[in-house]
Each structure stands twice: as structure tokens, then as C-alpha cells.
Amino acid sequence: MMTTEILHISSITAYHKLKGLKSPLHPLLSIVDFNDMQQEYKSTGKMTFGFYCVALKDLINGAMKYGLQEYDFKDGVLAFLAPHQNMSVEVNDGSQLKHKGKMLLMHPDFIYKTGLASKMKSYDFFEYHLNEALHLSDREQQLINDLLNQIELELQNNIDSHSHNVIISQIDLLLTYSARFYERQFHTRRKVHHDVLEKFEILLRESFENKLLNPGIPTVKQIADDLNLSPNYLSRLLKTLTNKSTQEHIHETIISRAKLQLANTPLSVSEISYALGFEHPQSFGKLFKRKTEMTPLEYRQSFN
Known part of the structure; x- marks a missing residue:
């Protein structure tokens, strides 16, 4: 032993x-x-x-x-x-x-x-x-x-x-x-890596769709651990395949889901931020503004 x-x-x-x-x-x-x-x-x-x-x-x-x-x-x-x-x-x-x-x-x-x-x-x-x-x-x-x-x-x-x-x-x-x-x-190992990409996308989607099982915002380490990869290797792999790091994919998913809810639901900005896994609405607002150059309310008002 x-x-x-x-x-x-x-x-x-x-x-x-x-x-x-x-x-x-x-x-x-x-x-x-x-x-x-x-x-x-x-x-x-x-x-x-x-x-x-x-x-x-x-x-x-x-x-x-x-x-x-x-x-x-x-x-x-x-x-x-x-x-x-x-x-x-x-x-x-x-x-x-x-x-x-x-x-x-x-x-x-x-x-x-x-x-x-x-x-x-x-x-x-x-x-x-x-x-x-x-x-x-x-x-x-x-x-x-x-x-x-x-x-x-x-x-x-x-x-x-x-x-x-x-x-x-x-x-x-x-x-x-x-x-x-x-x-x-x-x-040269693109087939293997595309399989990883597919699993990554499924994990990322599931982490936002079931917040009872996956509270909070998914971290790079959590996703990498689920894929049995190191965080650095996963980010380099994704950067090679998609030109985006793991963190960029997570942020992109957050912004995409936030836009849908802002445009199509009556939920408040705070309710949307909590639903996405944020502990503080201010953190969600800062990320949204940094990625879109608009506040969540400004984005919602652009549809009126």
C-alpha cells in the first residue's frame, strides 16, 4: 500500500x-x-x-x-x-x-x-x-x-x-x-477538445438553470473540477477554440441571460441579479455596465 x-x-x-x-x-x-x-x-x-x-x-x-x-x-x-x-x-x-x-x-x-x-x-x-x-x-x-x-x-x-x-x-x-x-x-487534438467544449457548455448552462443545486455564480475552478481539468488548461483550451477564456464565457452567459430577462420579464434588476447567483445587485450592475456600456435599467428602457 x-x-x-x-x-x-x-x-x-x-x-x-x-x-x-x-x-x-x-x-x-x-x-x-x-x-x-x-x-x-x-x-x-x-x-x-x-x-x-x-x-x-x-x-x-x-x-x-x-x-x-x-x-x-x-x-x-x-x-x-x-x-x-x-x-x-x-x-x-x-x-x-x-x-x-x-x-x-x-x-x-x-x-x-x-x-x-x-x-x-x-x-x-x-x-x-x-x-x-x-x-x-x-x-x-x-x-x-x-x-x-x-x-x-x-x-x-x-x-x-x-x-x-x-x-x-x-x-x-x-x-x-x-x-x-x-x-x-x-x-491537433481538436476532436477531443471539441468534446470538452460541448461538456463545458452543458455544465455552464445547467449551473444557471438549476440554482437550487448550483447556488451562486459558477467559478472557473468549479467547472474545471467537474471536467477533471486544471483551471489554466481549460482556459487555454477555450481560448484556442473560441478565443474566449473560461471567465469570459461565464460572463457572456450571465449577460445573455440578464438581457433576456430585462427585455422579456417584469422582474426587477435586484430579482434578476439574485436569480443569476449574485449576492449583491451592485456587483451585477457593475458587470453589466462594464460589458454593455449600459446599466441594466438603461438596457430595459431601450426597448420602450
């Missing part, structure tokens, strides 16, 4: 020690080859890291787990973990865990006060669930592997005044390519 306790590994040096690896060449950055790790049996247990992780991985006989969900990564993927996300790897048949590939470990302090630090929020795939990992083509996998090798080579070189900037640039390039490849994945 896998322990329910979550092991937090705060430093890259501690991770190396746990996995039976030599001390890292740099305390805040490392490239790890899975072949060099101590092989584990059954599972790794649940872990969180105090650093970023970018793993180019093939699992030969294991499955990565995120929460209660299990995902088969045998075809080779690029997975991203931000600090303090939890993950585990488990082998269901109890045999020795076998995996191959390389992993970049980067502590946030390594990029402190650099341009890359300010860009990390734009690389929102670090907040994706593991089931949303990037599936690479052979060419893409080779390119990422080459970049990891270049970073490792730079770490092995004698340190000079340019070393840090060179590595920062290489990591930024790796993440920029990853963003490009995610764009490709969103487009």
Missing part, C-alpha cells in the same frame, strides 16, 4: 540524496537522468517539491497519479510541476519501477530577479494537471532532449561571468518551445 503521508522535498540536493544520485553540480539547478536513479519498487509515494520540475519521461511499466486519477505515460511526454504540487508514480503489479528520460530541476532562487522569473506566470502549463502533460512527436522530443543536454553541458563547464545568463536563456528557450508545442497539441 502507498503511504498517505506526503513527503516534501525542499531542495534539489535533498532530492539527489533521496534518489541515490551524486550531489548536484549546482545547488539550485540540476539535470537528472532516470537511469542514474536508484530503482524503486511499487511506488514513489506522494511527494511535493520546493522547486520546478520539467520531466521528459517514458514510463515503461508505471502510471503517474494525480489525485485519484491514473495516467499512462508510456509514449513519452513532457510533464511540468510547479513547487508544492503533489505527484506520485505507482506500479500496479508490484514489480520494479522502470522509467527512462531526463528531468530539469530548478529552484525559484536560480531565476530570482531575472527576466525569466517575471515570465514564469505566462508559462501556465506548470499549473496543469498531470493528465494534461504535453505529448511530443519524435522531432519535438529530440529537440527538448537536445536542450536538456545543452543545459547539462553548461553546468559541467567551468563557471564564468556568462554561465548564469546562458543557462537562463536555454531554459527560457526550452519553455518557449514547450508553449509552442502545447499550441500544436491544442490544434
